[in-house]
Amino acid sequence: MAQLNETRMVLIGRTGGGKSSTGNMILGKRKEDEERFDDKTSGSSKTKQCNYIKELVGRKMIQVVDTPGLFDTDGETKTTDSLMEIAKCLIVSSPGPHAFLLVLSIGRFTPEIEKSIRNLRETFGEDFLSRTIIVFTRKDDLDHDKISIEDWKKTVPKYLATLMEECNQRYIAISNRYEDTEVQVNELFALIDELVKSNGGTYYSSARYVKVETEIRKMEEMQKAEIEQQRQEAIKSHSAQR
Template sequence: MSSSKQLFTDEAQPLKRSSSYEIMPPDMSELRVVVLGNSWSERSSVGNFILGKTEFNTEEAPDCCLRVRGQLKEKEIVLINTPDLLLPNISEDKLTEFIENCVSLSDPGPHVFLLVLHPEDFTEEHKKRLQTILELFSDQSFDHSLILISPHREESSGFMENYMNHPPLKEMIRMCRYRYLKQKNLELPELLTRLGQIVKENNGEHLSCDVCKNSATALPDDQPNPTQMENILDADETAGTSRMESSTSYHCK
């Protein structure tokens, strides 16, 4: 496993292949992951990859946050997939509303932000928008973030070999403490191991979200949110070495 010092250098490399399958400290029973990025299709594909089955529709982006709960061996993983928050036409009020919804679905707080970024489509405007979003959650969000770099569409161009020279992506990688993986040829244990490393680096603690401080009293603790609906799904399929059980929550307005 790479040391913390190595992770904070410009020469840091993606996590190498690992046979480890422990993603959380023994005293943790649930890992909550918020998925952000500049492509709904790619975010959903990554979510389905983690769950080992198709839970997210990759074709049609909803105007809401979606939560899927799955069981991985004896641990639970909760994925909160977000709508396309990097679009410039989303107002500040609407953006805050989306983030508050996301915080509600990840209560009491997310452990990791998984940033699924496609270098070709990740512009300077996207970088600034994503930075704003993470800061709205908390100024500590970058310490809980992992970048997953999507494959380049045309391998012959050599773009992926030079992605660190792509200014918006390079700067985002720096802000996320050089925590990143390449999606190409990525295997599930590698990704889960890296998520677990981030949890351990933060002493197993979830993020305390700043945005929820202003809305903490919006609803009584025992009062269900009327905009949240639970739909329990059967999960008899087996994915790799794990049996996944999942439920999907929709949080829309």
């Protein structure tokens, strides 16, 4: 049985976007702490499977689940594999997460990232957005240019602006440096508490895992069929050229 004062959250984002360091910040971890999420800067995904840390933060038991880099573009991690691993977080965070933290780095919002978010929504259902907070990292870049998050928001692509609206404007900009994190952690916790309250204290049920798994399998089969069709077309094209 889950503890009365427990909050469970799942981190979703791309490799190198500040996902793991966001988890460390939430848990009050420092660079020298042994038990923390791997947040080293790297060109390849460090988090291949769901990893979680659960401990008391202040007076609240916090569980943070770190997931594979969903938006990786190096081809090393397949989208369906990443979605399946993220789906497993519903079991890891049993009886289910209170909040999904969609971690996006301030900067270029690519078509690949948009496509991945669309896949997330299709796979996890619209209930996913009602439990999502968008966490924009690299706030220090905005601070350097003396730009507020509100002004920056006016410049984002239409899909991202719409996404923020559909998340009921639940977003926050943070710096992932390990100095002066208390204020932004408190702001994030306030957003999470507000989200949990708006959902009546309920969570995204792990009972949805079976349905999610089915959707991912469908996506996988469609991708295989598309690849096979391309292969057959290539064979026909090659034969016609002889």
